[in-house]
Amino acid sequence: MKQFFKITLVLALVALFSFNAGAQNEKKKQANNAEVTFVSNIDCAGCVKKIEGNIPYEKGVKDLKVNLDNQTIYIKYDSTKTDKEKLAAAIVKLGYTAEEKVVEEPKK
């Protein structure tokens, strides 16, 4: 019985530590997250498929949303692993344009 408690306690501590470490890692990861939206010349469903089939596998890419109607490509990425220029280059390499969409700050 004692052994069961010991094992449970050890497991609980390990789990707590892992969770803490995990949470810290998650915070760290989130701190490194950056976002960019490109305006592109994508004009067909095939173009969307091509981007969705390739860009997720570029280093550091965390999320991707391609909008055909607005012709925009939104990418969330880890800024320690990649940057906007590399991501734009990856899109250009697929045969499409990639101009960063600058979001205007709302006037105060």
Added chain:
Amino acid sequence: MRKAIFSALFILFCTTILAQDFKGSIFYRRSDGKTEPLPFAQVYLIEKAKLIETDENGQFTINLEVRTTMVATYVGYTKDTLIVDPGIPSGEFYLMGENEVDEAVVTSRQLTNTLSRIKPVRTEVITAAGLCKMACCNLAESFENSASVTVGYSDAITGARQIKLLGLAGTYTQLLDENRPVMRGLASPFGLTYVPGQWLESIQIAKGPSSVINGLEAITGQINMEHRKPTDEVPFFLQLFGSSHAMAEGNIVSSLQLNEKWSTVILAHASSLLVGSDHNDDGFRDEPQATQFNLSNRWLYYDPSGFQMRFGVRALMDDRLAGQMGFEREHDPLTSEFWGSHIKNKGINGYLKLGIPLNEENSQNIAIVADFNYHNMDSNYGLKTYDGTQKSLFLNVIYQNQINEYHRLSFGLSGQDDDFREDMNDHRTYIFTPVPSPEPIIYNIDLSRRERSVGLYGEYNYTLDDKVTFVGSLRGDYNDIHGFLFAPRFTLKYSFTDDIIFRLLGGRGFRTANIFADNIGIFSTGRIIIFDDTLSEKRNLLEDAWTYGGNITFYLPFGYENNTYLSFDYFRNDFLKQVIVDQEFDMVQALVYNLDGKSFTNTYQVDFSVDPIERFNIVTTFRYTDAKVTLRGQGLVERPLTSRFKAVFNAQYATAMNKWTFDFTAQLNGKTKLPNFMAGQDKVIEIDGEYFSPIYPMFFAQVTRKFRGIDIYVGGENLGNYRQRNAIINADKPFSEAFNASAIWGPLSGMKIYAGLRLTIWK
């Protein structure tokens, strides 16, 4: 020397003058007359054979040395052309929204399974993403997520699949391949298995009779398939699939763009059920050992002037071995001790489609569609043999005029020539009991026919912004068997608000019954096939029906990205003429006769789709069908083998960027009225002297993992392992009159586990 320097400077000066920069601006002119720049539009310089693009402000600059013809284009917009001489500093192009200028091409932009907001007819779209939700070996299996379409087996022998739309057999649904009628006649029994799911980009299911452009045969609706395109930037796609039932399949698709104008796609398929199995120990193969090869090549020529040409060929070979386990391909079915079925199908198809703009804006154009189809089926079912050959030619010329943003007119002339050679022989001498013939007599039915028709049609389309769309159409055909056939159809779409859309439609449809092809299951019975005398006149093969219905869809402001919808449908179908195959009038005959009384269906459906959180989609659908038919000796009764309801629940969750996708589908299939000879069979329920199948569930699940260029998926079908056991009645007496494998209400195969791989190499 000074002279030379002067000359050089003069030339340089002249060149500078002549080769000035030209600045072009491209605008989108809205319906209210206002304009806005079109970023990333394309401009084709004809003399230079060069394509350039506008910037984000819709502008471009080029250096002009000679007179240049510039065509500004943008997908979904009309074109505008300017001829510019050197020295002109700037010019403007104005493009307008193009309203389905080319009817022959429908592309889908939806990324998940959904109801189309745009189309005037209630259209359910199953996209590439939807097609990947399940193994989708072929078209028949692509509808598991849909309650609108029910897929079942024609019999427990041949593996022939049939769909039901609005509670009626798939033969009343017009199947289109990129808006070209396909799978007509002899190709229909196995046609659904001849379209590999991996060849498809999307499927659109339109309920009710819609357009008359492709003939009169759409009675319950149209199912249009879009194949992978020549313009897809995928030079190599490979799919491999294997299942626990020893089914192996491979598909290769290669889309190649040869230059700015020419592109092609090659689609190849091979599949085989490697080993026959008999899990229910009735002595019969559970599924036919089928081997199929299918090859297609499609071409697209697109000229910047708007002219386009599409053509393609397809060849098909399918060999099925079914029946008792002891029966092999090399056996002669007429002398074999085993009841066996060997079905060989061969088909060739070729088509050409031309789109010719008649003016620069392409608001007037002519489309020409030509299609030739050859299909041969050479088969036997025990001691019955059936050989059929069909040659069909279809020609259609469509003129369209987009008069302005409100009105569009289409006129056309189309012709169909069908040459059927069909011969059925029943080699059993004892079928003429009680007086057996002393000499073997072969009972023969020759259903050969040549049918030619020519039709004239007109369609008027009125569009008021996104508020109202009305399509009214009339078609009159002269058919050399049936005489004049006349069909009016209409469709109305009205948006109460952006989020409440109402649709109403109705119309008439005709088709000629292909009795054997439509009812391939009757061969897998011991019944004598008896035609009423009236059917010796080919004109009595005509089927004539009216279908009308409505839909209201509410797009609701909740769920992730507010894409929730709730939709209600009601459709009613009434037959004026119908050919009935009845196995209940007589226990040794399959009696074929003309409807004498009422035959109708009422179909109600509710669809609800919501994304509770990002990348998590839930779709639930419930369909109820009330189908009745007048059968000889019984009067108006519930139509046999039509399930009363079907409920579908589908949940899909994907991690970011769809790297992992989890799919789960549950179906609940309602009870089905069974023919009276099913009394006493496994799971059959008797209620007030009528026989019904039980309500049964089906479960499907799939997990997909995506890597760069590779998808791997593992899944299961019929996870509850629910089966219609002993689907072959009197399997131990296959040569008797009581043998019957044609009354199928449930799944024939038990749980199936499968795994597959999709490899995509991008250009």
